[in-house]
Amino acid sequence: MxxxxxxxxxxxxxxxxxxxxxxxxxxxxxxxxxxxxxxxxxxxxxxxxxxxxxxxxxxxxxxxxxxxxxxxxxxxxxxxxxxxxxxxxxxxxxxxxxxxxxxxxxxxxxxxxxxxxxxxxxxxxxxxxxxxxxxxxxxxxxxxxxxxxxxxxxxxxxxxIAGEVYQVSTTVAAQVGATVVKEVVADTNADVDRVLDALNQLPDSPLLRDPEPGRARLDVRRVNALQLEQLGLxxxxxxxxxxxxxxxxxxxxxxxxxxxxxxxxxxxxxxxx
The missing domain is CATH 3.60.140.10 (CNF1/YfiH-like putative cysteine hydrolases)
Incomplete structure (x- = not known):
C-alpha cells in the first residue's frame, strides 16, 4: 500500500x-x-x-x-x-x-x-x-x-475532487467514462445509457449514483487509474x-x-x- x-x-x-x-x-x-x-x-x-x-x-x-x-x-x-x-x-x-x-x-x-x-x-x-x-x-x-x-x-x-461529491451531467459522465469502456463505444448504437450501464458493471466503478435525474457522480481519478491499468500498468x-x-x-x-x-x-x- x-x-x-x-x-x-x-x-x-x-x-x-x-x-x-x-x-x-x-x-x-x-x-x-x-x-x-x-x-x-x-x-x-x-x-x-x-x-x-x-x-x-x-x-x-x-x-x-x-x-x-x-x-x-x-x-x-x-x-x-x-x-x-x-x-x-x-x-x-x-x-x-x-x-x-x-x-x-x-x-x-x-x-x-x-x-x-x-x-x-x-x-x-x-x-x-x-x-x-x-x-x-x-x-x-x-x-x-x-x-x-x-x-x-x-x-x-x-x-x-472525490467522486461522491462531484456531480456532473450524465452526458459528461458518459464522455469521460467512454475512455474505459471502448468496446461499448465501438458499437455505433452506443448511447449515453449504454455507456453508463457498462461503467456501472466495472469493478470499483468510477460512476456513483445521483438522486437527480440526468445527473451522476463521477470519480475522475478512478477513470484515470482505469485508463492506466488498461494501458498495462x-x-x-x-x-x-x-x-x-x-x-x-x-x-x-x-x-x-x-x-x-x-x-x-x-x-x-x-x-x-
Missing part, C-alpha cells in the same frame, strides 16, 4: 507520495498560495530548471525544448511592453535530469509520473475534459517515445491521494466549492543525466 506523507516548508504543508520517493516532488496546499513554482521549487530541489504551461483543458503534452521554442517565437512577435504568454498545454515531460515540471489544479487531477529507470518525469493536469481526451495516456505515450517501459512507470494522482504502480479538494477545505482550494479562481501547484523533478 502506498503512503502519503505531510511535509512542511517554511511551516507550510505539502504532500508527498511514497511511490515517488526517489524523485523530489510535492503536491502543494492552499497555504502555499500564491507562491509560483519558481518559489515552491525551493521546497523540493533548489537550483533546477522550472517549467510550466498555460493550461487549457486539452490533451497537449510539451517538453522543455518545445516550451522554450514556443516562448522564443512568441517573444520575437510581442512588443517588449507586453507579457509573453506561456504555450497552451496540460502536460509536460522532461528530457534530461534537473528539470522540474509543474501543473496547477483546484478540483482537477494533478498526475505526477516518474520513470524509475530513465529518471524522466511528467506532470499532467487532468480535468474531466482532459481525461475524456486521455491526456495521461498521451503523456505516457510521449515518455515511451523517449524510451520508457510501462513496467518502470510510477503514477501518483494527487488531491482532487499494474495497480501497485498507481497511487491515489486520500484527500478531496472539495471536502478538505482546510488544505485545498476547490473551484466547485468556492467558485474562486485559486489553485494549488504540484511538481516533480527529473533525475539522472
Amino acid at each position: 502506498h503512503t502519503w506523507h505531510w511535509q512542511t516548508w517554511q511551516d507550510l504543508p505539502y504532500l508527498t507520495c511514497s511511490l515517488l520517493n526517489s524523485f523530489p516532488h510535492g503536491f502543494f496546499t492552499q497555504q502555499c498560495s500564491p507562491r509560483p513554482p519558481a518559489e515552491l521549487i525551493e521546497a523540493v530541489q533548489p537550483q533546477v530548471e522550472v517549467y510550466r504551461v498555460r493550461q487549457v483543458h486539452g490533451n497537449a503534452v510539451l517538453t522543455p525544448t518545445e516550451i522554450d521554442s514556443a516562448l522564443q517565437q512568441t517573444t520575437e512577435s510581442v512588443p517588449e511592453t507586453e507579457t509573453v504568454e506561456l504555450p497552451p498545454a496540460d502536460g509536460l515531460l522532461t528530457e534530461r535530469g534537473a528539470q522540474a515540471v509543474w501543473v496547477c489544479t483546484a478540483d482537477c487531477v494533478p498526475a505526477l509520473i516518474a520513470d524509475i529507470k530513465t529518471g524522466q518525469v511528467a506532470a499532467v493536469h487532468a480535468g474531466w475534459r482532459g481525461t475524456a481526451q486521455e491526456i495521461v495516456p498521451q503523456a505516457i505515450a510521449r515518455l515511451q517515445q523517449q524510451g520508457s517501459q510501462l513496467e518502470d512507470l510510477r503514477v501518483a494522482l494527487g488531491p482532487a 499494474a495497480p501497485e504502480q498507481i497511487a491515489i491521494a486520500p484527500y478531496c479538494t472539495y471536502q478538505h477545505a482546510d488544505y485545498f482550494f476547490s473551484y466547485r466549492r468556492d467558485r474562486l479562481k485559486k489553485v494549488q501547484w504540484s511538481g516533480i523533478v527529473s533525475t539522472g543525466d
Whole structure:
C-alpha cells in the first residue's frame, strides 16, 4: 500500500507520495498560495530548471525544448511592453535530469509520473475534459517515445475532487467514462445509457449514483487509474491521494466549492543525466 506523507516548508504543508520517493516532488496546499513554482521549487530541489504551461483543458503534452521554442517565437512577435504568454498545454515531460515540471489544479487531477529507470518525469493536469481526451495516456505515450517501459512507470494522482461529491451531467459522465469502456463505444448504437450501464458493471466503478435525474457522480481519478491499468500498468504502480479538494477545505482550494479562481501547484523533478 502506498503512503502519503505531510511535509512542511517554511511551516507550510505539502504532500508527498511514497511511490515517488526517489524523485523530489510535492503536491502543494492552499497555504502555499500564491507562491509560483519558481518559489515552491525551493521546497523540493533548489537550483533546477522550472517549467510550466498555460493550461487549457486539452490533451497537449510539451517538453522543455518545445516550451522554450514556443516562448522564443512568441517573444520575437510581442512588443517588449507586453507579457509573453506561456504555450497552451496540460502536460509536460522532461528530457534530461534537473528539470522540474509543474501543473496547477483546484478540483482537477494533478498526475505526477516518474520513470524509475530513465529518471524522466511528467506532470499532467487532468480535468474531466482532459481525461475524456486521455491526456495521461498521451503523456505516457510521449515518455515511451523517449524510451520508457510501462513496467518502470510510477503514477501518483494527487488531491482532487472525490467522486461522491462531484456531480456532473450524465452526458459528461458518459464522455469521460467512454475512455474505459471502448468496446461499448465501438458499437455505433452506443448511447449515453449504454455507456453508463457498462461503467456501472466495472469493478470499483468510477460512476456513483445521483438522486437527480440526468445527473451522476463521477470519480475522475478512478477513470484515470482505469485508463492506466488498461494501458498495462499494474495497480501497485498507481497511487491515489486520500484527500478531496472539495471536502478538505482546510488544505485545498476547490473551484466547485468556492467558485474562486485559486489553485494549488504540484511538481516533480527529473533525475539522472
